[in-house]
Amino acid sequence: MSRLSKMLENEQARRGMTEREIAAKFGWGQQTFSTWKKGSVPRPIRYPDIASFLRIKPEEVAELANEAALQGGGTSTKMPDMGAPIMGRDVNGDLRFDRAAIGYAKPNTRGTYAARVGGHHIWINPKIKPMPGNTVVFRSADDTARVGIYDGEEFDGEVHVVTLMEMV
Structure with a gap:
């Protein structure tokens, strides 16, 4: 949680107001205020209103917003x-x-583990039964392995199916 988020929560508690009351008084949406408290970074156009609410200077809000952005908050919702x-x-x-x-x-990578081979990632699912023609990882007891095409023959080790592979 960023310092800005914590300050917004503390000021709301100090005032004893609901998100709806604060939003109406300071001119922003209730959901907007809620997302700021959860770590979303406000847009610069809102800094003066937030400064008024927190009783600090807009420049301080800008510093707090920059700090929050560096901690992983964002100025927009991710798709x-x-x-x-x-x-x-x-x-x-x-x-x-x-x-x-x-x-x-x-891609469904649930139940898989990944390995890096030749500079590319492969996702391997040990729970899928290998079928002839599948790209697989032949894994030996000493934790060495090779990638190959399964031909249905027995292997003295584990055979795990590659479900996703980066090719380029």
Whole structure:
């Protein structure tokens, strides 16, 4: 929690006012005030109003906001990570591309662990049963491993399926 967030909470408690009352009195939205208390960094246009509420100078609010931004707060809401747009699909065994995205594909990495191979990351799921043709990690008892294509043969060690791989 940033010093700015803590100061906003403390001043609200000192005044004994609800978020709604404070928002109405100082000219900002109730939800805006709530997000500031949770660590979001206010926009500079709000510094004078916040300074009035906290009874400090706007320059001090700017310093507190900069400090909060360095601690990980943001001045805007982040968009959700929707994944990569789906631009192509399998049609009768052929890959066909569409002019516009037909959805989004977000990689499912639940249950996986990652490794760095050749400068690229791979995500490996030890719970998936390997099938012939899968890219897998052949892992030996001495914790050495190699990446290869599973051919269905027995291996004296563990065979974990690669579910996602960076290629470039």
